[in-house]
Amino acid sequence: MQKDTEEFLRNIRExxxxxxxxxxxxxxxxxxxxxxxxxxxxxxxxxxIGLLQYITNLAFLIHIKLDGKPLSEHSVVMNLVELRVVLEKIKPIEQKLKYQIDKLIRTAKFGENTETERATAKAAMIDPLSFKPNPDNFVAGTEESKNDVTDDSQGVYKAPKLAPVHFEEDKGNLSKREKERARALVRASKSRLMKDIITEYDDRPEEVAIIGASQESIAQLDDKDKQKIAERERYEEENFMRLVLPKKELKRMKASTVRELENEFENLNDFSNLANIHEDIRPSDVNVLARRKRRDKMANDEEMDEDADELTQQSRRKMENNKRHELFDGLLTDPNKIKKRRTKFETLKRRMKRQKR
Structure with missing residues (x-):
């Protein structure tokens, strides 16, 4: 209590x-x-005026509390609430008129030195909107702007100088790309080639085909069909007996196996979903593979050239031998009966086909 009294007396003196x-x-x-x-x-x-009345009513409220009188007999509380609301409503209006107030204070503090400032102050008393920023009062244009005006007058087009701005892509396009990427990953994970790779290199047990269909064909079934298959398997394992499937079910399972075999042939060249795997290969590995392929190709070309030269030499020998026989016999062979010899291109083509086989 003594501390509060000392502090109160000190505030009164201040x-x-x-x-x-x-x-x-x-x-x-x-x-x-x-x-x-x-x-x-x-x-x-x-x-x-509102602030002065607020302070006066506040001082009167303190006086009533010090006397110990009840506040219900006085309207000072309602007056304080009303004045507080008025002062709060004045704040946003004062913020809007801040530019006008600052300009008037600056004019009163430094004086009106030019005729333009006097005219502006006089016009401001008439029209408060004249206090808005005036673009004409900006700094005069540089020589470049003057040259631009002359170029425009001469009819020469000059591209405007624009500040570089970072391009922000539409969120809809980004979400669409992410969805497409997710779908591509799902397709790649479900591809036959990826499953074969996982089966070969994974440590988990290998999945085997069940009765009438494989795991891949079951994955294509609905939840209802999967539930039926699971219930049938559970019943057969518990009772140690096979259930006889209806004809419709057998036909359906047969169609799924046929579809599975068709998919096997369709997925032989399915490398489109594994394009991202190729991108993960290091550049050094790619260069090694490229050099190996180039070296093998050069070796094959050299062998083909040697074979072609050998074939041409053999054909020349045969032609010379035939000519000798014709001269020796003294007879001219029938041109229609002479067999047409293969050209160098046809020989090489035939040899390449044999190698492919």
Whole structure:
């Protein structure tokens, strides 16, 4: 209690000192006849009056509490609430008029040095909207802008200088790309080739085909069909007996096996879903493979050239031998009966076909 009393007395002394300072400032203003606010901003007058009334009512409220009287007999609380609401509503309006108030304070502080400022201040009293920024008061254009004007007058087009801005893609396109990528990953994971790779290199037990269909064909079934198959398997394992399937079910399972075999042939060249795996190969590995392929190709080309040269030599020998026999016999062979010899291109083509086989 003693600490609170000392603090209260200290605040009272500070308040009295500040009140004396305010009295001195007001007295100097009244002597210089500077209290005329007719030509000022009326909003500030309302704010000053409201704030003064709020402080007065607040002091009266403190006086009532110190006397120990009940607050229900006085309307000071409602007056304080009303004044507080008025002061809160003034804040956004004052923020909108901040530019106008700052300009008037700057004019009053530094004085009106130019005729334009005097005209602006005079027009502001008539039209408050004249306090908005005026683009004409900006710095005059540089020589480049003048040259641009001359070029425009001459009819030469000059592209405008635009600041580079980062392009932000539409979120819809991004989500669409992500969905397509996810679908591609799912397709790749379900491909036959990927399953074979997983079966070969994975440590988990290998999945084997069940009665009438494989795991792949079961994966294509609905949840209802999978549930039926699971129930049938459970019943057969518990009772140690096979259930006789109806004809419709047998036909359906037969169709699924046929479809599975068709998919086996379709997936022989299914490498499209594994394109991303090829991108993960290191550049060094790719270069090694490329060099190996190039070396093998060069070796094959050299062998084919040697074979072609050998074939041409053999054909020349045969032609010379035939000519010798014809000269020796003294007879001319029938041109229609002479067999047409293969060209070098046809021989090489035939040899390549044999190698492919």
């Amino acid at each position: 308040l009295r000192g500040k009140i004396n300072d305010v009295k001195q400032q007001i007295s100097t203003i009244t002597k210089n006849d500077q209290l005329k606010t007719i030509n000022g901003v009326s909003l500030l007058d309302v704010k000053n």
